[in-house]
Amino acid sequence: MLANGGWIDPPNQGVPEAEKPIMSSHSSAPSRGFPADFQAWFEHAQDPFLLLDSDCVVLAATEAALRIVRTLREEVVGKRIFDVFPDAPNLRASLDRKRHSAESGPMPDSGRYLLWINPADARLRDPDHFIAVIDDSSQTQPGEHALEESEQKYRALFENSREALMVYSPPSRQVTSASRIALQMFGANTLDALSSLGLSPQFQPDGALSAEKEKEMMDIAMRQGHHRFEWMHQRADGTIFPAEVRLTRIESAAQVFIQASLRDISAPKRMEQKFRDQARKKHSLNRHQVAARTASLFAHELNQPLMAISSFSETALMMLHSLNPDRIRIGKAIENGKRQALRAGLAVQQLLDLLNMEETGTEKFNLAQEVVNLFNFTRSGQEYQFHSELRLANDLPPVTANRIQVHKAIQNLLNNSIEAMEADGGLFPTIIVTVKAHEEGMAMISIQDNGPGIPLENRDHLFEPFFTTKANGVGMGLVISRSLIEVNGGFLWLDHQENRGATFHLTLPLAYE
Numbered sequence: 119m120l121a122n123g124g125w126i127d128p129p130n131q132g133v134p135e136a137e138k139p140i141m142s143s144h145s146s147a148p149s150r151g152f153p154a155d156f157q158a159w160f161e162h163a164q165d166p167f168l169l170l171d172s173d174c175v176v177l178a179a180t181e182a183a184l185r186i187v188r189t190l191r192e193e194v195v196g197k198r199i200f201d202v203f204p205d206a207p208n209l210r211a212s213l214d215r216k217r218h219s220a221e222s223g224p225m226p227d228s229g230r231y232l233l234w235i236n237p238a239d240a241r242l243r244d245p246d247h248f249i250a251v252i253d254d255s256s257q258t259q260p261g262e263h264a265l266e267e268s269e270q271k272y273r274a275l276f277e278n279s280r281e282a283l284m285v286y287s288p289p290s291r292q293v294t295s296a297s298r299i300a301l302q303m304f305g306a307n308t309l310d311a312l313s314s315l316g317l318s319p320q321f322q323p324d325g326a327l328s329a330e331k332e333k334e335m336m337d338i339a340m341r342q343g344h345h346r347f348e349w350m351h352q353r354a355d356g357t358i359f360p361a362e363v364r365l366t367r368i369e370s371a372a373q374v375f376i377q378a379s380l381r382d383i384s385a386p387k388r389m390e391q392k393f394r395d396q397a398r399k400k401h402s403l404n405r406h407q408v409a410a411r412t413a414s415l416f417a418h419e420l421n422q423p424l425m426a427i428s429s430f431s432e433t434a435l436m437m438l439h440s441l442n443p444d445r446i447r448i449g450k451a452i453e454n455g456k457r458q459a460l461r462a463g464l465a466v467q468q469l470l471d472l473l474n475m476e477e478t479g480t481e482k483f484n485l486a487q488e489v490v491n492l493f494n495f496t497r498s499g500q501e502y503q504f505h506s507e508l509r510l511a512n513d514l515p516p517v518t519a520n521r522i523q524v525h526k527a528i529q530n531l532l533n534n535s536i537e538a539m540e541a542d543g544g545l546f547p548t549i550i551v552t553v554k555a556h557e558e559g560m561a562m563i564s565i566q567d568n569g570p571g572i573p574l575e576n577r578d579h580l581f582e583p584f585f586t587t588k589a590n591g592v593g594m595g596l597v598i599s600r601s602l603i604e605v606n607g608g609f610l611w612l613d614h615q616e617n618r619g620a621t622f623h624l625t626l627p628l629a630y631e
């Protein structure tokens with residue numbers, strides 16, 4: 119799966135043979151799976167480009183490329199590049215050795231073509247695909263001159279790229295070249311002007327010094343080949359903006375350098391904030407409605423344990439003042455009073471939790487991983503034995519939410535399932551937890567148990583404050599869990615299936631890429 123959300127179909131997976139655009143003999147570029155701007159760029163490119171996948175199969179060719187190799191599209195597209203250029207022995211070696219590096223492969227006979235494999239072309243943002251530029255060096259002198267021309271061509275491609283691209287020559291952290299868009303992004307007219315800027319505020323949002331963290335990021339990219347992360351940058355006019363940065367290590371014959379591809383994500387971040395504000399507003403309304411209803415129910419509910427405490431105390435006193443006080447019965451009455459007092463205390467505590475529930479910051483995290491940890495934690499604290507199954511989508515993007523609030527809600531649902539199954543005493547108690555993508559932009563967790571389920575007459579009351587069927591229950595768990603999920607922009611509901619057991623679903627918004 120590609121890190122950027124998989125906009126390109128892997129050549130041999132998932133797409134029926136008939137639909138595979140890469141094999142198309144009519145179009146010059148793949149028609150699906152590519153971002154529209156890339157496709158438009160490729161289709162209109164005047165340069166002789168070939169698009170290759172990681173197996174070096176040609177996925178598409180421009181008209182100019184076909185003119186140079188003087189052949190039909192069918193002869194090129196769908197074939198491995200070694201078969202298209204069998205007389206380029208260096209090609210295989212250079213591609214096998216350094217897939218992502220810029221390498222030339224001069225033809226042995228008369229230097230007909232020169233292939234320039236563009237390292238991790240920024241437009242693709244995908245290290246598993248390449249663009250090869252075919253240089254018709256039959257028009258020029260082979261050798262040095264052709265190489266130089268090709269380098270110039272690459273530089274021109276780089277500088278005119280629609281992406282904000284910058285190149286560094288580690289260990290120096292000075293920018294050595296930058297595309298036009300990168301200069302515009304920072305508000306600099308020239309490379310010198312750009313180099314003189316700090317490019318980042320002194321600190322990153324996590325409190326780290328930008329200079330130190332920058333070095334750390336470069337080191338990771340040098341070690342791993344590429345590294346992607348979010349970064350706060352600063353323009354020439356001092357404004358700070360969030361960017362998604364992708365660093366790629368590029369090895370040429372002479373040196374190793376780092377290409378940085380930047381994307382200004384201020385707009386998606388603003389959308390995310392707006393979305394959150396709306397969710398918070400809605401939640402706040404919802405919480406106040408719940409609190410108002412809870413307060414009236416609360417007075418009524420609290421009355422019950424208070425009355426009980428008062429009557430147990432009265433009984434105990436009466437027995438104490440009798441001629442033959444029965445210590446055991448007095449003890450029982452006091453014990454009952456204590457249990458009721460604890461119940462009332464718990465209800466007060468949970469009401470306060472609901473009223474004090476404020477968002478204390480969100481973070482991006484892997485939901486599936488979080489669910490596994492929480493599930494194992496819950497299970498390890500249980501004496502009751504049950505079976506379990508975790509069905510986790512492994513390519514789910516992270517969610518943005520308040521981790522503690524989400525924990526609390528999931529924990530409550532798991533506890534409810536465990537308590538229901540334990541009380542039921544069924545033969546093969548099982549919990550199935552599923553984490554997968556839901557509708558547009560949401561992740562969904564489903565918690566299913568095979569306990570007694572929820573009788574029809576109770577279903578409409580589950581999310582009402584103080585609704586409980588448990589002897590020692592308070593009936594605030596589901597109310598609070600729903601509020602916790604809603605404040606994070608999601609929903610929590612009961613599946614109204616008629617099967618045995620109960621299934622609760624909750625959703626959370628995926629983090630904006």
Ligand code: ADP
Pocket residue numbers: 530534535538567569570571572580585586587588590591592593594595596597619620
């Ligand atoms: P409490 O756990 O204090 O009763 P909750 O709000 O968490 O409060 O739950 C309310 C009621 O919903 C429970 O008393 C129970 O009747 C019902 N319930 C919740 N989850 C389940 C479940 N998984 N299976 C059966 N009943 C459930």
